[in-house]
Amino acid sequence: MKPEELRKKSNEELQKIKKDLKFTLVKASSNWGNENITRKEAGEEIKGYTKKGSKTSLQRDIRRNLARIETIINERKNGMNY
Structure with a gap:
C-alpha cells in the first residue's frame, strides 16, 4: 500500500485494514494457511495472483504496512494532517 493512498482513507477504514493485516500476520507466522496468503492480502498491490514469497519477507511486508x-x-x- 502506498502512503498516499492510505492518507486518503478515513480512520475507520484504516482501523479495519489494520485489523485485517494483523490477522494476516498471525496467519503468516503460524504454519496453517501460509501457502494461501497472497501479496494482495499482505497489503501489496501486485497484479495477478501471487503465491507467497518467503515467510519472513511476507511478514516484513505486513509489518511495514502496519507501521x-x-x-x-x-x-x-x-x-499533523498532510
Missing part, C-alpha cells in the same frame, strides 16, 4: 497505518493514525491524532 505505515499506525504512523498515519498517530499523525492525525497529533494534528
Whole structure:
C-alpha cells in the first residue's frame, strides 16, 4: 500500500485494514494457511495472483504496512494532517 493512498482513507477504514493485516500476520507466522496468503492480502498491490514469497519477507511486508497505518493514525491524532 502506498502512503498516499492510505492518507486518503478515513480512520475507520484504516482501523479495519489494520485489523485485517494483523490477522494476516498471525496467519503468516503460524504454519496453517501460509501457502494461501497472497501479496494482495499482505497489503501489496501486485497484479495477478501471487503465491507467497518467503515467510519472513511476507511478514516484513505486513509489518511495514502496519507501521505505515499506525504512523498515519498517530499523525492525525497529533494534528499533523498532510
